[in-house]
Amino acid sequence: MLVLLFILFGGLAIGCAINVVAQRNPLYCAISLIGVFMSLACLYLMLAAPFIAAVQIIVYAGAIMVLVVFVIMLLNVEQEEKRRIRTGFLVPVAVVLAGLLIGEVAFVLWSVDPNPTLQSSDIGLTSSIGAALFTSYLLPFEITSILLLMAIVGAMTLARRTDVLSPEARVIPGAQVLALSDIDPRASHDVQTPIITDSSAEAAALLGLAGKRDQSKRD
C-alpha cells in the first residue's frame, strides 16, 4: 500500500518536474511546479512528517507560487517563441552537472543503511520541531528571520521612492507613481500637496507641473 502511494506521488513529482522544464507557456510551468510541491507534501506526509507537509503546502504552494502566478498574470508573459538555442556552450556544462548529480545520488544510495534502525516516530511532529528550532537551532532561526526582515525593508525602500514625490504626497493603490524622468518635483510650486489621483497627468496638473513627456509631445 505504502509502496503504491510512494510510486504514485514520486512519479507525479518527477512528471510535473519534467513538465516545468518542457512547457513553453510560463503559466503552465508554474502550475506544474505547484504539482511538484503538492506531490512532495504527500511524500513528507508518508514519511510521518505532517508539519513539514503542511508548511510545504502553506508556504510554497499557498504563498510563493501565488506570487509567481500573480506576476505572470500581471505581466501577461506571452508564450516564448521557438528560437535557436544561443547558449550552446551550456550543453557540456549541463552534461557534467547531470553526471555529478547522478554520482551523488549513487553515493547516497550506496552509503545509506538498507535496514535502518527505527528512530522515534515523533521526530516530525510539531512540538519536537518547535523545541529543536527554539533551542539547538535558535541562532540560524534568528538569522533567517533577520534576513527576511531585511528583504521586507528593502522591498519597501524600493517601493516608496520618496525622492520622486514630496514626503507629504500620498499615493493610493491603483494610482500611478510619478517617475522622476517624467516630472521634476523640485520645479513644483507646491510640493506639500498630497497627491491622490488616478493618473500621472492628473497629478501633474494638481502639482502645477508640466510633464517632460507632455513637453516632448508639444515639441
Added chain:
Amino acid sequence: MDLQTVIEIVLRFVAITVVFTVVLMIVAYTVLAERRILGLIQGRLGPNRVGYGGLLQPFADLLKFILKEDIVPDKSTRFIYFLAPVIATMAALMAMIVYPFGPEVHLPWIGEIPLVVAHFDVGLLYVLGVTSVGVYGIALAGWSSNNKYSLMGGLRSSAQMISYELALGLSLIGPILLTGTLDLSKIVETQSRWHGGGWLILFTPLSFIVYLIAAIAETNRVPFDLPEAETELVAGFHTEYSAMKFALFFMAEYINMFTVSMLATTVFLGGWNVPFAEDIFGRGSFLFALVSVIGFLAKIIFFLFLYIWIRGTLPRFRFDQLMNFGWKFLLPVALLSIFITATLIFLNVI
C-alpha cells in the same frame, strides 16, 4: 493487504461520501436560505414557488445549471479555463475531512467509531494550507478567461486573499497557545471542561472577532466581495463562465463559507461541545453523539445566518479601503490579541 486494511479503507470512503453528501445538501439549502433571508431583509418574498416554500428550488437550479449551454470564450486558455473551477471546488471540499463532527460513539457489533474522517496531527495547518490553494481557482479563472474584468477580479482576489490570510492565521495563534496543539480533535476536547462550556471564545474574544472578519474576506463575501463586484466588474473572475462551471464556482464559495464557519465553531465555539450534554447522556452513548452533532451543525448554521445577515446589511468596501483595513488595522489587532493571550498565559491567569 489484509482484510482489516480493506475494511478500514472502505470505511474511510463511506465516511468521506457521507460527509460530502451532508455538506453539499447543507450548502444547497444555504443558497436557498440566503435568497429567502435576503428577500426578508429587503421586504420581498424570494423564491417560494418550487415545492413547499421553495424547498425544491436548489434542485431546480441544479437542473438548470446542468442543462444550460456551456459557453467557452473564443480566445481563452482552454486547459486552464477548464481547470480553474475544478481547483476551486476541490480545494474547498478537501478542507472538510479533518473536522471532528462529534465525539466517538460506541455502537453495538461495530465498536467505537470516531466521528471524524481523517485524524490529523496538524489539522489546523492542513485547513489553512488547503484554503490557500483555493486562491488559484479564482486567479487562474480570471486570467484564462481573456477578459479584462475577469483579470481584474482575479488579481483583486489574489491580493485580497494573501492579505487576509495573514490576519486569519494570526487570529488562530491564540487558540493554539491556549490548547497547545494543532490537532482539531484535541482542540475540541480541551473545550469540553466546565461541563462542555469552556469555549475558547471566552478566553480570546479579540482573536475571534479578527477571525470572523478575516474569514469573510477569505470567502469573498460582502462587504469584501471585491473580486466579483457587480457594479464595477460585471461579475468579476467568473464573468465568462456559464452552466455547470459557473455552478462549481458558486458551490466553492458556499462550501468555503461552510468551512470557515466550521473552523470558527471548532476553534472558538467549542466544536461539538453542548453544555451539560455529557452529564445528561453520558460519554460514548449514541444520544450524546447525536446531540453533539446537532449542536455542531446548529453553531455552523448560526454563522451561515450571520454571513447572510451581513450581506443584507453592509455595503461593499472600496479596494484601497480593503487593503488598508487588512494591513493597517486587522493585522496589528491580531498581533495585539496574541500578545494579550500570551501574557495572560504567562501570568497563569488562564
